[in-house]
Amino acid sequence: MDFGPYLMLATLEGAVLAAVLALMASGLSLVFGVMRVVNVAHGELYMLGAVFAWWVTSFVGGGPAVAFVAALIIAPLIVGALAVLADITILKRLEYDPERTIVATIGLLYIMQQVTLMTYGADARPVVPPFNTRLAIPWLEWADGGLQVFWPWGLSITSYKLFVIVAAVVVLLGIRLMMTRSRIGLLMRASQLDSETAQAFGIPVERIYALVFGIGAALAALAGVLIVPIQQAHYLMGGDALLLSFIVVIIGGLGSLGGTIVAALLIGLSDGIISVFFSPTLAKIIATILVALVLVFRPQGLFGGRAR
Amino acid sequence: MLSVESINVAYGPSQVLRELSLRVNSGEVVCLLGRNGAGKTTAMKAIMGILPLSSGKITLDGVDLGKLPGHEVARQGIGYIPQGRRLFSELTVAQNLEIGMLTRKSPPLVLDRILDIFPRLRERMDQPAQTLSGGEQQMLATARALCLEPKVLLLDEPTEGLQPSMIEAIREVIVQMRRQGVAVLLVEQRIEAVMAVADRVVFIENGRNLETLDAEGLKKDPNVLRRHLGV
Numbered sequence: 001m002d003f004g005p006y007l008m009l010a011t012l013e014g015a016v017l018a019a020v021l022a023l024m025a026s027g028l029s030l031v032f033g034v035m036r037v038v039n040v041a042h043g044e045l046y047m048l049g050a051v052f053a054w055w056v057t058s059f060v061g062g063g064p065a066v067a068f069v070a071a072l073i074i075a076p077l078i079v080g081a082l083a084v085l086a087d088i089t090i091l092k093r094l095e096y097d098p099e100r101t102i103v104a105t106i107g108l109l110y111i112m113q114q115v116t117l118m119t120y121g122a123d124a125r126p127v128v129p130p131f132n133t134r135l136a137i138p139w140l141e142w143a144d145g146g147l148q149v150f151w152p153w154g155l156s157i158t159s160y161k162l163f164v165i166v167a168a169v170v171v172l173l174g175i176r177l178m179m180t181r182s183r184i185g186l187l188m189r190a191s192q193l194d195s196e197t198a199q200a201f202g203i204p205v206e207r208i209y210a211l212v213f214g215i216g217a218a219l220a221a222l223a224g225v226l227i228v229p230i231q232q233a234h235y236l237m238g239g240d241a242l243l244l245s246f247i248v249v250i251i252g253g254l255g256s257l258g259g260t261i262v263a264a265l266l267i268g269l270s271d272g273i274i275s276v277f278f279s280p281t282l283a284k285i286i287a288t289i290l291v292a293l294v295l296v297f298r299p300q301g302l303f304g305g306r307a308r
Numbered sequence: 309m310l311s312v313e314s315i316n317v318a319y320g321p322s323q324v325l326r327e328l329s330l331r332v333n334s335g336e337v338v339c340l341l342g343r344n345g346a347g348k349t350t351a352m353k354a355i356m357g358i359l360p361l362s363s364g365k366i367t368l369d370g371v372d373l374g375k376l377p378g379h380e381v382a383r384q385g386i387g388y389i390p391q392g393r394r395l396f397s398e399l400t401v402a403q404n405l406e407i408g409m410l411t412r413k414s415p416p417l418v419l420d421r422i423l424d425i426f427p428r429l430r431e432r433m434d435q436p437a438q439t440l441s442g443g444e445q446q447m448l449a450t451a452r453a454l455c456l457e458p459k460v461l462l463l464d465e466p467t468e469g470l471q472p473s474m475i476e477a478i479r480e481v482i483v484q485m486r487r488q489g490v491a492v493l494l495v496e497q498r499i500e501a502v503m504a505v506a507d508r509v510v511f512i513e514n515g516r517n518l519e520t521l522d523a524e525g526l527k528k529d530p531n532v533l534r535r536h537l538g539v
């Protein structure tokens with residue numbers, strides 16, 4: 001295979017990672033943006049999404065497609081509800097103090113991880129994709145004095161992976177529309193900009209926070225559901241995902257949704273491409289160097305606003 | 309009628325308001341006066357439910373505001389114009405006003421009426437609040453509070469840093485609100501502005517009541533202002 005098709009393949013694989021990462025990291029970024037707290041348990045919410053997807057698909061009949069759609073709806077709802085509960089019972093009582101929230105969410109991280117180990121176990125379990133057709137990708141080449149279409153051997157993507165990319169784009173557009181066009185988005189942004197004044201104008205800021213924390217968690221869980229047909233559910237899968245999300249939000253600017261998405265693309269695509277042409281380790285090294293450079297030269301992130 | 313009865317308020321361990329009391333009847337302008345750091349802003353925040361009371365009671369027409377969750381206080385009909393304006397900076401003029409309209413679900417014609425008072429805002433509806441001039445920002449903060457058709461209006465140093473024409477506009481709004489039967493509580497540093505509108509003045513010092521005078525008493529002894537404010 002020539003270089004061109006190879007690059008195309010690597011880009012597509014990277015785009016799948018970017019899609020999942022963008023979903024997860026925008027949950028983290030939304031929570032920080034509105035509530036000014038960092039949720040260290042965010043990776044475990046992603047793991048719970050994957051594990052609940054396995055539970056749901058194992059117990060819902062009617063074929064892989066029906067079971068998967070059920071998981072896609074039920075898992076983020078359960079995880080979102082758990083997060084709302086954690087917000088009301090724990091974070092609210094800490095008055096969203098940034099340091100104490102970090103400690104509390106570290107505690108939540110271990111509780112979720114260990115409870116999953118005790119109930120679901122230490123196995124990695126797969127979920128059958130709802131559909132998984134191989135789609136060959138055509139390539140154009142100059143031959144006999146004209147452009148010719150041909151189908152390089154090995155250049156293909158599965159329909160499921162394409163679905164992951166499309167689903168992430170749709171959900172992120174939805175979040176963006178919610179924040180910029182809807183009434184609840186207006187109340188969220190007012191609470192973000194000045195929570196005290198927001199409350200003095202009748203906005204139930206505490207309820208808004210609980211909702212935002214729930215939506216952030218549901219985004220992580222959704223990313224988890226989308227990844228299980230590709231990667232299997234395991235109780236320790238949250239750690240790497242959290243690390244990558246932090247890399248993305250640091251580069252993009254914590255709290256900036258647009259920046260988060262651009263950074264997810266940057267990290268996802270470069271990871272895909274560098275892993276294919278060089279090695280996955282080099283991809284991680286470069287991501288880490290990138291984070292260090294951003295922290296030194298632009299600590300607010302590439303797209304982050306001024307500090308508040 | 310807004311009534312504040314012997315409230316004590318603290319930021320953590322440091323107590324700021326001590327047994328503070330005051331009353332504002334509808335159709336009356338009461339000026340809250342005191343030196344910097346006396347606790348005027350703190351008193352307004354306590355009324356708005358932003359700060360909890362350690363003791364004492366705040367009622368509006370008999371409703372105990374201190375017992376309500378913070379976000380319910382404004383819904384009783386209290387419009388707040390905070391010190392430093394505190395606009396939602398990245399939101400547009402229209403969105404800032406929408407938040408005021410949503411507080412008590414005011415009917416749409418209220419907005420029209422308010423924009424007639426501040427026509428300059430109408431021209432800038434889609435502009436982010438942070439790009440407005442200082443005077444326009446004060447107009448927006450005032451308009452946002454009027455959007456909830458308040459029974460009580462709290463103004464915390466509304467003329468700080470404004471040009472004379474804007475100061476006059478604010479005064480007119482205050483007088484108009486009084487005519488409509490709104491209870492107005494005003495924190496104001498400029499003596500001539502106080503003399504122009506006040507029906508009563510409440511002096512505080514170190515978070516305590518010092519003296520309360522009506523407009524008559526103030527006219528008889530204008531020096532009391534200078535004495536208590538040290539200007």
Ligand SMILES: Nc1ncnc2c1ncn2[C@@H]1O[C@H](COP(=O)(O)OP(=O)(O)O)[C@@H](O)[C@H]1O
Nearest residue numbers: 319322324342343344345346347348349350351
């Ligand atoms: N957030 C805060 N935390 C602790 N102390 C505060 C805070 N805000 C104000 N204070 C203190 O409370 C006192 C009264 O402040 P304030 O109500 O703003 O005064 P005023 O509005 O009369 O100038 C001051 O001594 C000030 O230092």
Ligand SMILES: [Mg+2]
Nearest residue numbers: 348349350391
């Ligand atoms: Mg003040």
